[in-house]
Amino acid sequence: xxxxxxxxxxxxxxxxxxxxxxxxxxxxxxxxxxxxxxxxxxxxxxxxxxxxxxxxxxxxxxxxxxxxxxxxxxxxxxxxxxxxxxxxxxxxxxxxxxxxxxxxxxxxxxxxxxxxxxxxxxxxxxxxxxxxxxxxxxxxxxxxxxxxxxxxxxxxxxxxxxxxxxxxxxxxxxxxxxxxxxxxxxxxxxxxxxxxxxxxxxxxxxxxxxxxxxxxxxxxxxxxxxxxxxxxxxxxxxxxxxxxxxxxxxxxxxxxxxxxxxxxxxxxxxxxxxxxxxxxxxxxxxxxxxxxxxxxxxxxxxxxxxxxxxxxxxxxxxxxxxxxxxxxxxxxxxxxxxx
Amino acid sequence: xxxxxxxxxxxxxxxxxxxxxxxxxxxxxxxxxxxxxxxxxxxxxxxxxxxxxxxxxxxxxxxxxxxxxxxxxxxxxxxxxxxxxxxxxxxxxxxxxxxxxxxxxxxxxxxxxxxxxxxxxxxxxxxxxxxxxxxxxxxxxxxxxxxxxxxxxxxxxxxxxxxxxxxxxxxxxxxxxxxxxxxxxxxxxxxxxxxxxxxxxxxxxxxxxxxxxxxxxxxxxxxxxxxxxxxxxxxxxxxxxxxxxxxxxxxxxxxxxxxxxxxxxxxxxxxxxxxxxxxxxxxxxxxxxxxxxxxxxxxxxxxxxxxxxxxxxxxxxxxxxxxxxxxxxxxxxxxxxxxxxxxxxxxxxxxxxxxxxxxxxxxxxxxxxxxxxxxxxxxxxxxxxxxxxxxxxxxxxxxxxxxxxxxxxxxxxxxxxxxxxxxxxxxxxxxxxxxxxxxxxxxxxxxxxxxxxxxxxxxxxxxxxxxxxxxxxxxxxxxxxxxxxxxxxxxxxxxxxxxxxxxxxxxxxxxxxxxxxxxxxxxxxxxxxxxxxxxxxxxxx
Numbered sequence: 039x040x041x042x043x044x045x046x047x048x049x050x051x052x053x054x055x056x057x058x059x060x061x062x063x064x065x066x067x068x069x070x071x072x073x074x075x076x077x078x079x080x081x082x083x084x085x086x087x088x089x090x091x092x093x094x095x096x097x098x099x100x101x102x103x104x105x106x107x108x109x110x111x112x113x114x115x116x117x118x119x120x121x122x123x124x125x126x127x128x129x130x131x132x133x134x135x136x137x138x139x140x141x142x143x144x145x146x147x148x149x150x151x152x153x154x155x156x157x158x159x160x161x162x163x164x165x166x167x168x169x170x171x172x173x174x175x176x177x178x179x180x181x182x183x184x185x186x187x188x189x190x191x192x193x194x195x196x197x198x199x200x201x202x203x204x205x206x207x208x209x210x211x212x213x214x215x216x217x218x219x220x221x222x223x224x225x226x227x228x229x230x231x232x233x234x235x236x237x238x239x240x241x242x243x244x245x246x247x248x249x250x251x252x253x254x255x256x257x258x259x260x261x262x263x264x265x266x267x268x269x270x271x272x273x274x275x276x277x278x279x280x281x282x283x284x285x286x287x288x289x290x291x292x293x294x295x296x297x298x299x300x301x302x303x304x305x306x307x308x309x310x311x312x313x314x315x316x317x318x319x320x321x322x323x324x325x326x327x328x329x330x331x332x333x334x335x336x337x338x339x340x341x342x343x344x345x346x347x348x349x350x351x352x353x354x355x356x357x358x359x360x361x362x363x364x365x366x367x368x369x370x371x372x373x374x375x376x377x
Numbered sequence: 378x379x380x381x382x383x384x385x386x387x388x389x390x391x392x393x394x395x396x397x398x399x400x401x402x403x404x405x406x407x408x409x410x411x412x413x414x415x416x417x418x419x420x421x422x423x424x425x426x427x428x429x430x431x432x433x434x435x436x437x438x439x440x441x442x443x444x445x446x447x448x449x450x451x452x453x454x455x456x457x458x459x460x461x462x463x464x465x466x467x468x469x470x471x472x473x474x475x476x477x478x479x480x481x482x483x484x485x486x487x488x489x490x491x492x493x494x495x496x497x498x499x500x501x502x503x504x505x506x507x508x509x510x511x512x513x514x515x516x517x518x519x520x521x522x523x524x525x526x527x528x529x530x531x532x533x534x535x536x537x538x539x540x541x542x543x544x545x546x547x548x549x550x551x552x553x554x555x556x557x558x559x560x561x562x563x564x565x566x567x568x569x570x571x572x573x574x575x576x577x578x579x580x581x582x583x584x585x586x587x588x589x590x591x592x593x594x595x596x597x598x599x600x601x602x603x604x605x606x607x608x609x610x611x612x613x614x615x616x617x618x619x620x621x622x623x624x625x626x627x628x629x630x631x632x633x634x635x636x637x638x639x640x641x642x643x644x645x646x647x648x649x650x651x652x653x654x655x656x657x658x659x660x661x662x663x664x665x666x667x668x669x670x671x672x673x674x675x676x677x678x679x680x681x682x683x684x685x686x687x688x689x690x691x692x693x694x695x696x697x698x699x700x701x702x703x704x705x706x707x708x709x710x711x712x713x714x715x716x717x718x719x720x721x722x723x724x725x726x727x728x729x730x731x732x733x734x735x736x737x738x739x740x741x742x743x744x745x746x747x748x749x750x751x752x753x754x755x756x757x758x759x760x761x762x763x764x765x766x767x768x769x770x771x772x773x774x775x776x777x778x779x780x781x782x783x784x785x786x787x788x789x790x791x792x793x794x795x796x797x798x799x800x801x802x803x804x805x806x807x808x809x810x811x812x813x814x815x816x817x818x819x820x821x822x823x824x825x826x827x828x829x830x831x832x833x834x835x836x837x838x839x840x841x842x843x844x845x846x847x848x849x850x851x852x853x854x855x856x857x858x859x860x861x862x863x864x865x866x867x868x869x870x871x872x873x874x875x876x877x878x879x880x881x882x883x884x885x886x887x888x889x890x891x892x893x894x895x896x897x898x899x900x901x902x903x904x905x906x907x908x909x910x911x912x913x914x915x916x917x918x
Binding site: 087088089091092094095097098099101102103104105106107108109110112113114115116117118119120121123124127128130131132133134135137138139142182183184185186187332333336337339340343344347348351352355358359362365366 | 437439440441444445446447448451453454458459461462464465467468469470472473474475476477482484485486487488489491492493496497551561563578581583584587855856857861864868872876879883886
């Protein structure tokens, strides 16, 4: 495996880390509006309270890694997706603000306004991340200099929107399972009941998305012909782990259900990675203008240096991330000290 | 307006706004380490209350710092795609390292800091505080490394991508080889190669030596200067809040304890800053002489150059309306600039004879000739002003920074003296009340100074984005339209105004509420109590 391939995998790992971790706190947004009681909403927010900030760092680091390892991809995608990424930025700013400011005042209007802002910005963030990924998988028009040749409307095509919606449903399901771990009593029972909707909803979206990919995307069909066994194996695994969520819930294994949901995200990202490799930005209709892990990358020297940096740094990051999640394990309780 | 100009305004607005927050978190993180150490060492309740209060403040500032920091990273790609292509091999690494080594550390342990009061013991909590402070400082290191490389690029060479045909012949990337198979290789360019705007899809800076790139000539000076500025800002925020409490007669015990720590940190940092700032300016004189001439408003090369104190410089226009030089209307200390540039403070007479280059000779004729081969000396002299930064502007920002820096140093030293004599909390004295009132606004002065400093550094670098290698005007994204940037800029403006309003009101509320004796403040804000424990787990702390 050469350094370019290693960095393809590493960038995918960072993005997957982002999806698995920030996925449940983005998904918490829409779910927040489904509970009406203020203390229940606060349970939701407290469940992600100590960790959402760290989760967002995965996105920042994935962005930095993409810049360092594949600068041409970074430049093309970020400038090409200008409006989409600006909207994503505004949504992320609003989310952070909403979490921080909501609880500063007891006024009902104040709180419901920030709850709405939190839900809408979380939903928008998930949708936009999905749309961006969808476009990368589907392909975007690039010229010989690898510059994006479309407009905002090019990016808002039905396929990308389908991936966007799938991402939202995936994150909502993931959040549902995370919140089950963090709640007790009637709220807990309701969340368990919701899995009857959130899991099948994601599965339907997952199947539609895959059907659309198979039937409509020419270059992914080629990839499937070339690496059928790998792709089919990941696809089957993805369905199996998602169905397993329902089984684990039925048997009361809530922790395992959450792990299964995380595995759904991981397998979905693997499916995406295996389908586009070695390309990073597929160019349609002129496939020759695609950016791949070789013509979009930094030099070997840079990739090698950063590989050592990541090899030392990431285990440390994982070690204390796991420790911190361990410290904050268990159910959320709003105690007498709470307002 | 062009995409380049709009993008510059947008990057300026978002960076300036963002940079209100990290200096506070970096500075307050040092204060928190001191408070938590005192808490562990003395076991006094007041240090616990103060730690909790300043941790709450830290959490609020940090959240806004993170939210406003992501747009900066994104904009290198969205607005400055040509720049990202050109420097990606070098500039991306520090940003990625910042993520892996700084942000994860800071945000991860911040969770323990904010929500861990009941979950971990005081020593572990102190450890977490140290890690947060370390993370905050690491992020400063790596972003300054990246930024310093833009000022004094080192450890790289320029290279051009070429197509290699089957027979080994090299062709430019723009050549159409038809259906013939080819590979791509990168060919090193000579050291004096001048980057052309049309090159930017195929020519880039390639790393030679990470050590040289990271420790480029300005990194250490600028890092020290910036970190000290952050400590000063954070310390004055603590001092300002404590002074307010003293004046209002509220939270007196907490106010006395925290003003002491704040003044101590501010004094040490301000005094160190005198040395660091001097060294930074000398670095500019050596590596960016054009910038030095612009910030000091020096028109001609001379010995016994005077150091500007106050006043202004103006553009001088020729008959055709072109800038030809500057008019000096500044009050100066004679010979002082020469002395500072030489750094020989023990031999003043000799040091004053040091020659300082003026804008009339900068950039050098040799440099201009590499950019404009074949031009006559007269033509080069006409072209020269297009290589100058906005001297009237940077003269003001630079001298504002210095004036504020001197003021803050004086405040810190006076505060220290009063503190040692035990007079700082005698609020019945008119003099003390007046002094405390000044201290209350001191955080604003510190922020103005850091902003003015950054304006000087970045405007002083113009017209270059990578100093004397790549022009800012060539670095903007080519596919982005002015309308798109105008729209995002307008939205940033509105959102940041809203954030400013929310932040100031909430900060004011936090300050007037003050530390809560013997408890409270387990979370960052009222609804943010920690995830409580299962009944079978021990409660500590």
